[in-house]
Amino acid sequence: MANCVDPGHNPPAVGDKRGQLRGDSMIGSGTAPQTPMRLQYGVNESDSWWHFALGENRERLWARLRELDVRIIRLFVFDKHAPDPVADWPSLRACIQAVLNVGATPFLTFAKFRRPFDDPRAVRWFAEQCSEIVWSCAEEWGGENVKNWYWCVWNEPNNDWIGGGINFEQYRAVYEAVARGIARCLAPWLNARPPLIGGPSVEGFQPFWLDWVWRLLNEVDNSLIGFVNWHYYAEWRDAGEAAAAGDPRTMRNLIMAQAHQFGLRAAQIARMIRGKSLLNMCGEWNAHSHYLPAVRARFNQSLFGATYGAAALIQFLRSGIDAEMVWTGTDDAHGYGILNPSAEPTPLYYAKRLCARHVRFGDRIRFPIHGADRRDWDAVVSYGPDERRSIFLVHLADRPGVLSLRDLEPSLAGSGHLIKLDSDAKGQPVVLPTRAAKIELDGFGVAVVTNELEPEDKR
Amino acid sequence: MAPINRARMHLRYGLNIGDHWRDPACVLAREELITRIQDAGTALVRIFPGIEGRSPDDWIECAGFFDAIQRTGATPMIAFPCPQPWDDSGTVQMFSKRCGEFVERSIERWGQPEVASWFWSIGDEPNSPWTNGGLTFEGYRDIYLTTAHAIQQRLGFPEGRPRIGGPCVDGFQPFWFDWIWRFVEEVDDSLIGFVAWNRYGDWREPGAWSAPSDPDVFERLLLSRTGEYWSRAEAVGVLLEGRGILNLCSELNAHSHNDPAISSRFNQGPFGAAYYGSALIDLMRGGADGEFLWAGACDRGPYGALDVGGGPTPTYQAKKLIARNVRFGDFISFPLDRDPVPDFDAVVASDEAGRKVAVLVYRGSGPQELELSQWPELSGFSQVTSIGGGKGNQPRSDALQRVLALRGYGVALLHNQRDG
Secondary structure, three states: OOOOOOOOOOOOOOOOOOOOOOOOOOEOOOOOOOEEOOOEEEEEOOOOHHHHHOOOOHHHHHHHHHHOOOOEEEEEEOOOOOOOOOOOHHHHHHHHHHHHHHOOEEEEEEOOOOOOOOOHHHHHHHHHHHHHHHHHHHHHHOHHHHOOOEEEEOOOOOOHHHHOOOOHHHHHHHHHHHHHHHHHHHHHHHOOOOOOEEEEEEOOOOOOHHHHHHHHHHHOOHHHOOEEEEEEEEEOOOOOOOOOOOOHHHHHHHHHHOOHHHHHHHHHHHHHHOOOOOEEEEEEEEEEOOOOHHHHHHHHOOHHHHHHHHHHHHHHHHHOOOEEEEOOOEOOOOOOOOEOOOOOEOHHHHHHHHHHHHOOOOOEEEOOEOHHHHHOEEEEEEEOHHHOEEEEEEEOOOOOEEEEHHHHOHHHOOOOEEEEEOHHHOOOOEEOOOOOOEEEEOOOEEEEEEOOOOHHHHO | OOOOOOEEOOOEOEEEEOOOOOOHHHHHOHHHHHHHHHHOOOOEEEEOOOOOOOOHHHHHHHHHHHHHHHHHOOEEEEEEOOOOOOOOHHHHHHHHHHHHHHHHHHHHHHOHHHHHOOEEEEOOOOOOOOOOOOOOHHHHHHHHHHHHHHHHHHHOOOOOOOOEEEEEEOOOOOOHHHHHHHHHHHOOHHHOOEEEEEEEEEOOOOOOOOOOOOHHHHHHHHHHOOHHHHHHHHHHHHHHOOOOOEEEEEEEEEEOOOOHHHHHHHHHOHHHHHHHHHHHHHHHHHOOOEEEEEEEEOOOOOOOOEOOOOOEOHHHHHHHHHHHHOOOOOEEEOHHHOOOOOOEEEEEEEOOOOOEEEEEEEOOOOOEEEEHHHOHHHOOOOEEEEEEOOOOOOOEEEEOOOEEEEOOOEEEEEEOOOOO
């Protein structure tokens, strides 16, 4: 961050001032403070839920997600072609069971209803529907388990296309009705602890997106809020569309430059919730949300998408947020997902796996790159049990670049195993045969240097 | 114990001269204006001189006004909005020629070294579809390149980079950052001395365009947005780091609605003082190099920190209090970041000579007390000078008690007798 003299520290959940004085050295030494890694990795399972829950390759998909250390999976109810909770409870049950089979915690989003938002009977009806789902879950999986699940009210209410045109006052009424119903259902198991209910899942393109978070926190009884959920994509326009840059290369570089937004937005939310025991979650993210799958796939499901995603993950780790959920896990030709219905990964899947494997929950982490180098590189160094050490690194520029490992983590220079995911690697990480003292990447790419190579890394 | 977020303060304070600087009333108030601008620790003054279709008398009038600005000791920023129609090459050529002539005339009057130290800004919210006549970034870039070359040619080759910049983007537009990024990446660095961006808290009337209608919610929400000054300064700062380009907030205030009945109370009362004070702290936190309040003077509308007769508003008093005490080059820290209190923000400034002050901003409308001993950095002061906070719109100094009590929006300076 711009104006500080305490570099390299994993920031607390506030607008952070640490960093270095302008013009100071760019790469941090190995002595910068370390902080605990507390980010829960996650995914969304939405439009292609059937493949994830019931498809012939579901067990392979679950295994793939376990390799990502996925701890939280966001599901939809009442939108995104999700199974009808009343008419098709077995399908919804299968979906939730699939999450549990992965070993993750379900995050259920009660996305919207299509009755008049101002009608108290419609609000009551919706709240009852939500409560019945929670109650059914408690019956099926036991209240002691279900009390730890996440329940999210509405999806992108600040976007008329997605959220249905609800205003904040209407949303507040719906939120309170639904949250009170859920809290009542779970009360027998909560021991007076607040339920993990949250919102507003704001869409990040809207100019006043942060207002919805502030109003939720300031106008709703805080005992009904367990987390704040926000979404961010860098872009929705194709090159040349709606005043976007016409040159595809400019477009890619511009999107990449906005990976810092993840950290800035996380810090803005953190400022709002400081002093409150609430979780800060990015419930949807990816590079591009164009309305045509073929366009967004170019950005999300390529090496570019892997690089952007890796940059986003480092920003999440630096900002100290509690969970991230990439949009999406399983994907049948929607242009977002990291796994197709046959469980074949995209480059972003591999980038996420490198991160999850080498930067683990509970590790100590630090961020060695500062100053002007932040435009081209970002990295996190992690320290685990038994002297395990890794650098997870991303190159944000589409031109050749070199970094000395001695400047990032001296103990790994010349001795660490180097894994690269770049244009040479054909979409999959490659373990290089030699121990390197530096990292060279020809363009966008992701790399890991580690003293602990797992057998899976060689696959 | 030294504060861990200690940094050097490199924000230069500035103000915009409003659209009415040619009005006789403003001219008559000039002497008072100069004193007010000086008193507010103003280092930068942004002016829109207008260069199209003016008679020689206009230049004389303009030069007289610039003489007055010179006497304030502030450095002028000359703002040239893009010409229309922007896609007519003749119009663009004429525009860059007139900008160049303006520089020439300035050099004739004030000399090359002086004029080369001024800032030259090309474009005013060129990304705003409300005012840009369909201007694209490519169109803006062409105008910038032609005009910047014309200005640079006249300025010669001053030491360091020419102080030419833009694009003064409208911060309400969703893709405002695109313009900043493309400006920096697609224009040669040698032609850019600064990058500028505008930011107001809101443009909507309460209750309109999905804004909350409840006045209390509207005010609190508006104040909550001052964090944007930090995040935007930081976002632009990452892009500029190591390039030797300044990061300037070229226009700021709480509310940009042009109807005084709607926006005056947000910009010109104690609320405006708290908003502006809070914005300044966030600009310092984000590492911005300069700020220009819209508007410092010569504005008849709902923005002016000084009225037409030069009378100060609470926003002006807050600016003066902060600028005179939190100075360029000071060490600064933000003690409430580690141990926050709702509705408060603070910056502590000190220098090598042992001077130390703290500025606290209170963003609440009701009474609130702060137990100062909770923050070691806020202890050890004997005096408080406050603006607003339920104690009137003029600065008021009192002995500082253990507890700082404020009864509404306000800015307070904690200091000792010899400082502040």
